[in-house]
Amino acid sequence: MSTTHPTEPHVPELHGHGDTHGHGTRRGYLTGFLLSVILTAIPFWLVMTETLSSTPATAVAIFGCAFVQIVVHVVYFLHLDTRSEGGWTLIAFIFTVVIVGITIGGSIWVMYHLNTNMMPMMPLAGSR
Amino acid sequence: MTAQATNAAEGARTYHLAEGEDHDHAGGNGATLLGFWIYLMSDALIFAALFATFGVLNSSYAGGPVPRELFELPLVALNTALLLTSSITFGFGMLEMEAGRVSGTRSWLLVTALFGAAFLGVEIYEFSSLIAEGATPQRSAFLSAFFTLVGTHGMHVFFGLIWIGTLLVQIGQRGLGLENKRRLMCLSMFWHFLDIIWIGVFTFVYLFGVLR
Numbered sequence A: 001m002s003t004t005h006p007t008e009p010h011v012p013e014l015h016g017h018g019d020t021h022g023h024g025t026r027r028g029y030l031t032g033f034l035l036s037v038i039l040t041a042i043p044f045w046l047v048m049t050e051t052l053s054s055t056p057a058t059a060v061a062i063f064g065c066a067f068v069q070i071v072v073h074v075v076y077f078l079h080l081d082t083r084s085e086g087g088w089t090l091i092a093f094i095f096t097v098v099i100v101g102i103t104i105g106g107s108i109w110v111m112y113h114l115n116t117n118m119m120p121m122m123p124l125a126g127s128r
Numbered sequence B: 001m002t003a004q005a006t007n008a009a010e011g012a013r014t015y016h017l018a019e020g021e022d023h024d025h026a027g028g029n030g031a032t033l034l035g036f037w038i039y040l041m042s043d044a045l046i047f048a049a050l051f052a053t054f055g056v057l058n059s060s061y062a063g064g065p066v067p068r069e070l071f072e073l074p075l076v077a078l079n080t081a082l083l084l085t086s087s088i089t090f091g092f093g094m095l096e097m098e099a100g101r102v103s104g105t106r107s108w109l110l111v112t113a114l115f116g117a118a119f120l121g122v123e124i125y126e127f128s129s130l131i132a133e134g135a136t137p138q139r140s141a142f143l144s145a146f147f148t149l150v151g152t153h154g155m156h157v158f159f160g161l162i163w164i165g166t167l168l169v170q171i172g173q174r175g176l177g178l179e180n181k182r183r184l185m186c187l188s189m190f191w192h193f194l195d196i197i198w199i200g201v202f203t204f205v206y207l208f209g210v211l212r
Helices: A010-021 A026-049 A055-076 A084-118 A121-127 B002-010 B013-057 B073-099 B102-132 B141-174 B178-211
Strands: none
Touching: A026 A055, A026 B073, A026 B178, A055 B178, A084 B013, B013 B141, B013 B178, B073 B102, B073 B178, B102 B141, B102 B178, B141 B178
């Protein structure tokens, strides 16, 4: 730090610091918004008009759109990058994504198998 | 550090103060934003648990109404549009904040709050019409999980609105100081985070629910 002008490095330092968080630009926000509108319109259109006759295909398409839109929001609106806070925000985010994936995916997977394995027992026990 | 030591030895207090303040702001700001980010991540884990619950229970209708009968997609599309628009208006508010324009920041914040309030209004209308149809949280496990997940998101939006209101007053009184900028940055992250959760809600709960 400067020893001669104590207040001068104050401003550039703060400004530089603010920049590392990345507040985005008007262009960035508009790009993110445009992509989001498209990625929201596609799944609603697919489900409301039933364009794809195959239900699994539609499901894959809407979840694909949601995934891409989440990435778009995180990049363009939350400004997540590899540099901010020395990469700690990214590390925390990746950790969270893993835990969220295990929680949601794992729960549905386990309970689905539990249901399919347990369900046939119920009518059998009831009817005979 | 060496400069600080030298200045301290010379008894130049302002140098010391400026150095300390500078360090405090840089460190404090970054620490607050990182801390808030960690909070958002933990909030995401709460929602993960609620999504998992909903995912497990989303076909436990107990002979009650099914998503296809309950959900009105045009209403959901309207809500999605409202929340998405509120995200970009908040973004514009942040750009105004960066430029140091108090009135611009407050105007965009107000617009954001109006979109957020409209979102909440539509959601309350949806909930009340569901309950009027007899699709209450007590009706089936599916509906319990639905109201818990979507309601928790709605509560977040509600508290976000209170936060926006608070900052509107704060900025009006004290302008765009460092503290208010930091608060705005946290609120901005919170608001965009809620929009991300909503992407999961409209896809998993509404669209996938109607599709199945």
